[in-house]
Amino acid sequence: MLGAIGLDEAQEAAYRTLVAVGAAEVGDLAHRLGVAEAAAERALRRLERQGLAAQASSSASSGARRWVAAPPGVALGALLNRQRHELEQAELAAVLLAEEYRAEAAEPAVHDLVEVVTGAGAVTQRFAQLRLGAVEEVCALVTGRSVAATGYDAEGRASARGVTCRVVVEREVLDLPRGVAELTAALARNEQVRVVDRVPAKLVVADRSLAMVPLTTGRDADPAALVVHASGLLESLTGLFEAVWREARPVRLGTAAPGVELAPAGPDPVDLRILSLLLAGMTDASVAKQLEVGLRTVQRRVKGLMEAAGVTTRLQLGWQAYERGWVER
Template sequence: MLGAIGLDEAQESAYRVLVAVGAAEVPDLAHRLALPEADTERALRRLERQGLAARSSTRTGRWVAAPPGVALGALLTRQRHELEQAELTAALLAQEYRVEADKPAVHDLVEVVTGADAVAHRFNQLRLGAAEEVCALVTGRPNGVSGTDNEAEERAASRGVMYRVVVEREVLTLPAGIVELSIALGRDEQVRVVDTVPTKLVVADRSTAMVPLTGRGADPAALVVHASGLLESLMGLFEAVWREARPLRLRAGGAGAAMAEEAVPGPDAVDLQVLSLLLAGMTDASVAKQLELGLRTVQRRVKGLMELAGVTTRLQLGWHAYERGWVARD
C-alpha cells in the first residue's frame, strides 16, 4: 500500500513491524520478516534515509520507527508536490503538442513501432491513457496487440473508462478464454462474439488506434494511427463488426449471482452460459469442455431450454431467447 510513496515490499514490512513493536534489533526484526539479516539491515537504512526509522539513542543496535503521522505525512506532501509538477509539465507539453499538431504533416498521422517490448509498451500507454472508452477487436492469434489485460482494464474501470470488446469465437476455446471473459463481464465491460474478426484493433477515446503490421512468426510490429481519415475508417470497421456480433453472457458474480438468477423462474446461470456459447457458434462438445460439464449434461440443458421456450428446434430456441430477453443484441 505504501509503494506509491517509494517503499518496496521489504521496506514497508520492516516499517510496519517497527511501528507494531516500537523498537527492535536487526536479528529480531529479520526473524519477524523471514528475511536475511543483511536484507533487513539494508531495508532499515533505506527507511532511515527516508526519515521513517532511526537508530536508538539509548541502546546500540536497536531501531525505532518514526511517528507515522509525521514521517508519512512528509513523504505524502513531497509526492503530491512532485505529482503536481509532473501534471503541470504534462499539461504544458500537451499544449505545445496541440499547437504543433494544428496542421500535422501526413507522416505525423501514423507511427510504426517495432520490437516486442516497444509494441507492448506503446500498447499499454494507449490503454492507460484512455479517459472515456476503449474499443477492441480480439483474435485468438497471439501478437503484441491484445484486447484483454485484466490488471490494466481494472485500473481503467476504476477511472470510469468503458470497454467495448468483440472477440472471435476461437478465443472462447483458449485455455483461459472463458475465465478472462467472465472477469471482464464482471467489470461491466461489454463483450460480443463473432466467427472471425478482420484484424486485431484497439482504439482509445476515438483519437488513437493501434493495429498489428506483422503476421504470425514475424518480429512484432504495429501501426499507431492518430486522428485522421484512416482512424475514422478503423473506427467505422469496429462499429460494423460490433453491430453484427452477438452479446456474450457468462456468470461472473459467483454464487450470490447464481442464487439471484435461480430465484426467478426461467433459465439458471449455467443454462444462460450454455445458451450464450451456443449462440456464439460453439458445438455442444466445445461448450461441455469449456464449462467442464458432461456432453449429455449440455444436451439435457438445451432440451430443457427448448421445453421452457415451447419450441422444437434450436433455431427457434435462438429466436425465443432474444424475444424473452435471455440474451440481447443491445
C-alpha cells in the first residue's frame, strides 16, 4: 500500500514491524521478517534515508543498537506532501505540452508545406500518385526538355476517370519524335491543350491542392522534384499556370500535317450554344440540362469564355460576345 510513496515490499514490511513493536534490533527484526540480517539492515538504512526510521540507544543486555519507527503521521505525511507536489508539477507539464501540441497542429510547420523527392524512380512514382489522386482537375505545363516524368501524354489516365485535364505545351514539344502523335492522342481523350512559344517551367497541379515542379533540369543531374502542399507558394504556382493558359493558343485535330493546328481565339460550337442560352436568360443548371452536360462543364466553359474575352464578369462577357461577333444581337 505504501508503494505509491516510494517504499518497496521489504521496506514497508520493516516499517510496519517497527511501528508494531516500537523498537527492535537488526537481528530481532530479521527474525520477525524471515530474512537475513543483511537484508533487514539494508531495509532499515533506506528507511532511515527517507526519514521513516532512526537508530536509538543500544540494548542494555546485548549492546546492539536498536531501531525505532518515526511517527507515521509526521513521516508519512511528509512523503505524501512531496509526492503530491511532484504530481502537481507533472500535471502542469502535461498541460503545457498539450497546449504546445495543439498550437503546432493548428499552424503546420513550414517544412510540412513542401517535400523534396529525389531519384528518377521516386520522382516518377510521386508524379503518378499526384495524377491518380486527382478527382476534379489536373493542370500541367509541359516543356521540351527531358524530365523524369513526361507531360501531357501521361494525363490520359486522369481524363479517362472523368477528371478535367488542361495542358499547355511549348512549341518545341511538337518537334519531338512523338510530339505530334502524343498531342493528337491527348486531344482524342478530350483533353484541353494549348501551345505557347515558351513554357516558363514544367509544372503539374492537381485539384489546386498539390503541385509538383522539378528541381533539376540538367541531363546529367539526378532527377529531383519539389512537391508543394496548400500554401501561398501553391497559390502562386496555380496563378502561374492560369497566366500561361490565358496567353496560350488552343490546338485542335487537323487533317493537314502535322496533324494538329492552332485554333483561332474564340468559342467552339458548344461554347456558342452555352453562351446563347445564357444570354437568353437561362441559368447554368438549365443550360446543363438542356445540353445534357454536367453543371461543372457549363461553368468551366463559361470561365474559359471569360478568359478568352479577357473579362472578369458575365456582364462583360455578354458585351464582348456581341462586340466580337460571337453572337448576334
